[in-house]
Amino acid sequence: MKNLLNTLTQTFGPSGYEKEIRNFIQKEIEPFVDEIHIDALGNLIARKGTQKQDGKRIMISAHMDELGVMASHIDKDGFVYIAFIGGINPLTCFGTRVKFMDGTEGVVYAETKKMNKIPDVTQLFVDVGASSKEDCPIKVGDVGVFVRPFLDLGNRVVSKALDDRIGCLITIETLKSIKDSPNELYFVFTVQEEVGVRGAVTSAYAIDPDMGIAVDVTISSDVPGGEQLNPVLGKGPCVKIKDSMLISHPKVIKTMTDAAERKGIPYQMEVLRYAGTDAGAIQFARSGVPSGCLSVACRYVHSPSEMVDWKDVENSIQLLTEILEKPVIL
Amino acid sequence: MEEKTKIKEFLCEIISLSGISGYETPVTNAIATTWEPLVDEVRVSKIGNLYGIKRGSPSKDGKTKRIMLAVHMDGIGMVVAKVSGELLYFAPIGGFDPRILPGQCVTIHSQKGEFPGVIVQLAPNLLSESYEGKPVPLDQLVIDTGLDEQTVKAIFQVGDIVSYANLPQELPSDCIAGHSLDNRASVAAVTQCLVELQHFHHQWDVYAVGTTQEETAFLGGATSPFDIQPDLAIAIDVTFAKGPGADGWRTVALESGVSIGYGANLHPMLFNEMKQLCEQLDIPYTLSPQPLMSGTDADPIQITGAGVPTILLSIPLRYMHTPVEIISIKDVMRTGHLMAEFIARLTPDFIEKIKWEDEQ
Amino acid sequence: MNTKKDHLIHLPALTDEIIKLLENLSNTAGVSGNENAVRAIVRDEIIGFVDALHTDALGNLIALKKAKIENPLKVLIAAHMDEVGFMLVEKESDGIFRFKVIGGIDERALPGKPVQIGKNQKPGVIGACPVHLSTREERERILAVDSLRIDTGPGTSDIQPGEYGTFATKFMRMGPSICGKALDNRIGVATLIQLIKYCPESIELIAAFTVQEEIGLRGAKVVAFHYEPDVAFVIDCTPANDQPAWDESENTRYKTKLNQGPAIYTSDGRTMYDYRLIRYLTSICEDYAIPYQIRQPGPGGTDAGAIHLSKSGIPTAAISVPGRYAHTAAMIVRIADWEKHFQLMTAALAHIHADVLKADR
Structure with missing residues (x-):
């Protein structure tokens, strides 16, 4: 089970x-x-x-x-700005990873200089390893989910x-x-x-x-x-x-x-x-x-x-x- | 056509024209055209003041006294300060409350012609801070012309003048709503005075003066009396009418007639003369206290040369310095009529006969 | 999908006549709950082109426009007729009225504007305190709607509380753009009027000119319930915040951009749009070389929010014309974006087929 x-x-x-x-x-x-x-x-x-x-x-x-994310903008350096799908606390996103529907994976981070104590979702972006808008495989509207494996702790399970x-x-x-x-x-x-x-x-x-x-x-x-x-x-x-x-x-x-x-x-x-x-x-x-x-x-x-x-x-x-x-x- | 209707049409014509302080020419020309048949001579001064001179009948000694009717023609407006993408940032000419600006239709007077635009506030994320729940400051409001970036760069440049573009609206009871009624309503009153003077015998020379740059520097008010050297001056401007957002001692009711100013800036005896004339002619009037300066052309006129006895007549106006000012044509007609009656009564020795209270 | 190159239809152009129709629609008042005047124009325009008309x-x-085949696909196209505006709620003194805002108008867009009131569009203004009589501190606060009044002038006798008002902006052309009040969503209304005229015989068309969108998608909800379409398209306007930022840093939150063609929705505050239809629409764009853009996911909503949840669910897509400054006295739209939107919708209707929905959602 x-x-x-x-x-x-x-x-x-x-x-x-x-x-x-x-x-x-x-x-x-x-x-x-x-x-x-x-x-x-x-x-x-x-x-x-x-x-x-x-x-x-x-x-x-x-x-x-x-829960998931949807690409909202690809900037000139290939960073993917996102919108949330569902109610997500941006604090849980730092350094977490997401996987888009086409299999592309990336790391979530934020515009740390601009943000206040808690970042706004509009300040979060995904780094998929691209270096320009042109070589970024993600398009506006593409969806992704968080990446975290299933963990069996015996009496408790985590995922x-x-x-x-x-x-x-x-x-x-x-x-x-x-x-x-x-x-x-x-x-x-x-x-x-x-x-x-x-x-x-x-x-x-x-x-x-x-x-x-x-x-x-x-x-x-x-x-x-x-x-x-x-x-x-x-x-x-x-x-x-x-x-x-x-x-x-x-x-x-x-x-x-x-x-x-x-x-x-x-x-x-x-x-x-x-x-x-x-x-x-x-x-x-x-x-x-x-x-x-x-x-x-x-x-x-x-x-x-x-x-x-x-x-x-x-x-x-x-x-x-x-x-x-x-x-x-x- | 009824005189009132004619004046209303003239007023609607001149508030549909641009006449921003320093750039009064379009409105100056329209006023000159209307004044020409009513006066003996029309002249424009070096800095743009418009003089309509109607000569009085010469007196025995051949000397004629001069009365100056000073009315500023200019209105508040804006000037392009920066072109960014397809947007135009702008600076104000005259005093503004930036809170009325978002959504205003404007005309941009470029060297390539006139173009429509709209003043808008950008999305919060495009401003220096979000300004949620606060007014966006004037220096971050922009004009969108609907043109693309390339065209904008080709047509507009820093320094292009911007004026309001909304058209006059006629309200019930002979009221008009629109921009620049401060001070074109007074221009209409002076024009009505000239119309009535066609049927009056008057001994004084009448100098109807459209002044420039009142809103920014009182430039016309300070220079025109130097040219004319009047024996007596009336400044005609608008005053605050009671209404939403305006109450208290500085306000009078809309449709309450001419408002006569008193205070250090105005001649106390002439004020009395004017008040008595209103009583005599049954012209509705109110009094408008000016404890310091009146903030009108009367300020500089009074201290020109050896000093000029000066009167201030004001027309009540709602929502001053917004594009939806409201005035009553009735008040305009009353002001014009009062001035014509006053002028007709001026004798060559009028000034000599004026005594200060302690001289009487 | 039947969009092989040799089946491509001829795409209609956006004529001056259609722009003239929009001008008339834009200058007409139709605040949510009082759409009569707009509805009258629409009825006159379409009465000769439809099989049934119902309010x-x-x-x-x-x-309704019937198909010429058996068991046709029932396609709903919805465009809302209503606009944001005001209602006079209390007469305070001669010609001075308290008012409330209907729909999402930023309070900061109100003061100092000409307005028009009632059926006969009587003139009035929303005044503001003269700048000379206010302090600097006061000017740093918003002029809240409760402190503003609509002034129709002393001696007003024929205006009563309960009447509706709108901004008095008149429609105009600005080079490649058009500007006016209520372009959100009279553009959709004008487009839907044309689509009725170009409707193919292979589908049953339910063209719905909806009411009360601006106050909660209320009209669309009952239309979808009653007509039970197989598929629905919502046509509307959407913000384009693509201007340069104050500090000229990269603008990452523009929602849509002007000159990039019609905006196809993927997700907004009310709807996750059916991606079979999204794919269908983008493939039509590609086949016809119509430029398109994906609206950035984020808050907001269209009539789709009500339609797609009707009964056991309706596959729904939304396609908007991008525009700036909606819900203010003057909105600006590029004519080219509107034309591409009109062409996309025409082609999408011509080729829509039940097979599009056979794929897994």
Whole structure:
């Protein structure tokens, strides 16, 4: 399973350019689902089972896209100025490396003389080893992702793009493990979450589910000088109560906590003061969808080295499987 | 055509012409053309002052007194200071609030002809600092002509004069909005005075004087009385009308009639004469205190030669030194009418009869 | 794609007649929420060229042109009609009104400008304190909109709070450029009027002249929902901040540049554009030797932000005419950029085919 996560995290897929990661996930899940299709924005939508008595239509969403950069200007000396794809702290960029879609790699740095304490994204550039505009292989509009290998620390794993390839892993493993369910399950690997939960908007409209659950990461507070929040690594999957886009539906929260209690799976409650997930978009589909989110506590979110606890991941798969295999009362 | 309509059309004509301080010729020519049939002689002085001379009927001793009506013709404007790429940086001629400039349509007077342009503020990243939430200073505003770099380099050079290009707008109640109403509105008032004088018998010679460079140096106001050696002078200018952004003792209401100045710069007895004449003729007027200098041509005129008894008449104007100044034609007509009536009453011994308060 | 050299169509030129149409559109007032006068011009221009014409609940004007083939591709082209402006909100005294800004106008662009108010475009001005009466400190602060008034002159009797206003700038030619208010997006409107006339018979065209773009892409949202196109193109204007910097250092943030042709979007604040369509458009440009540029990724948005998220998603592209000083009294655009934009859109419509969307997104 860690091998699968390794591949998931290292496969290219910034927001809007998810083709590679989608192709990989599609191959991985095709044998386990009944129907699969790709919508106009590139969401991968897989159906498993049909709705039986006591069953509901449930949408489970994990976003495939990752943070990235887009070339905005090539200067006369061949330096590539960039725009961010998604919410990135420029402080995490110094000396980090990026890889463009054509394979070109380069180093990120900033106009240090011009910047204030925190550089503005417009002061960042990528050095791809070119010496002039003419010999630079990158054009304005080309996209890239951060380069950081997968690191297995035993109980903990570290990589770029664990947000939200860890959600993809949990969703993939869940759909593989589900044997029988009264529910019609739509597993959606969404696009463009990092630029404004856009893939979830269109996929939720198409599916028109009775309930929506996003699987994503949340901020873990157990680091020196970190956020004052509830979730920590290793204490189980998090049941989201709210973030800035969503107040989870009480019945969805109860569905999740009931399942955890039934199975004796540890869980934590999550109240996030900011940010949002696909669930924030799903709840708005058509006449509204009761929605919630299963989060995995994660350190250093939106940096090139995100960290999660492996036990939390295993528990999340167990919990999600239990939720989806049983009738849901809304 | 009604006189008011004629004056309105004349005013709209002269505010559509460029007449930046030091570069008054286009507007001087238009005024001269209008004055020519109204006066006996039209002359232009060495530094560009326009003299329209209407002779009075000669007195018994053959000597004639002279009254000078001084009205500055020049307006504020800009001059190209640097050409950078296809952009023109500029410097002000006259007093400006740079906050009104971004988005103004202008005309650039190049040696290759007149070209339109727009004053604009560049994107924050192109300025010396971002100036977010602050006005962009005048020295970083630029003019874009829509022409490409090569053409710009071929046509424009540092020193080209820039004037506002927005056209006059007629508002209800005979009000006009536009640029350079300071001081073309007063030019119109003097013109109206000359029109009315066609029907009046007057004994004094009338020197209608369009002065130059009032906005920058009072050049015309200082030199023309030296030429003319008047016995009496009236400076005609605009004053602050109450309105958004302007309140307090220095302001009067728009449409409130002629504003008569008083203070050290103006002759107190002549001020009284003017005020009484307004009362007598039922012409609406206000008083405008000038505790120090009036900031008009009256300042230099008063101290020319052996000194000139000087009066200041002002026309209320909103939004002074912006391209959307507003005046009321009614106030223009009243000012012209008051001056004509005043001139018609001037006797050869008028000056001798004026006594200071302590002489009476 | 059917753009082999021998299938190239003849590209139309941007005639004086079209520029005249833009002049009329630019001088007409159509602030977001009150697009009536613009809509009337558009309706008159296109009524003889379309199969159906409809004004919807928000005021969007939608023209349909049927295809001559079975199961044609449904193509939406959207151009917003509205412009930024003002609304009078309170009469303070005789001819003096408080006003609010509608759409994104930099407050610093307001003082000292002639404006026009209401249906009959009555003149007025936004005045400013005389420079003689303000202190240096005051002049270092912005003249905030709450401190400004629109002055329509004493004796004003027929102007009431609730009426809309715009800058009073008149359209003009400046050598290779045009200058006027509301070129964002009357250029798009003028272009779309032409595209209707050049529409090929192989597609079903939904030409949408949208409202309320400047206040949140509101018109486009309902059009996309109702008409469910297979693919959408948004035509608009985009900033060109390509002037030299104050210190003449290399300008790395210009968004677009003048004279480089139409600007194709890849990413903005509201949309990651469909790169199958981006590739399609760039290949059309290459086949026809039309210059083009990629708009620098960054903030901002077009009607695409609403359209591409409609229902289960709509592949959407946006192509803008680069221009300077949008949302001020006077915007400047190069005629050549507009002509290339018009030609790109004409060719893109002529060759668009469902196969373009068969590739993986």
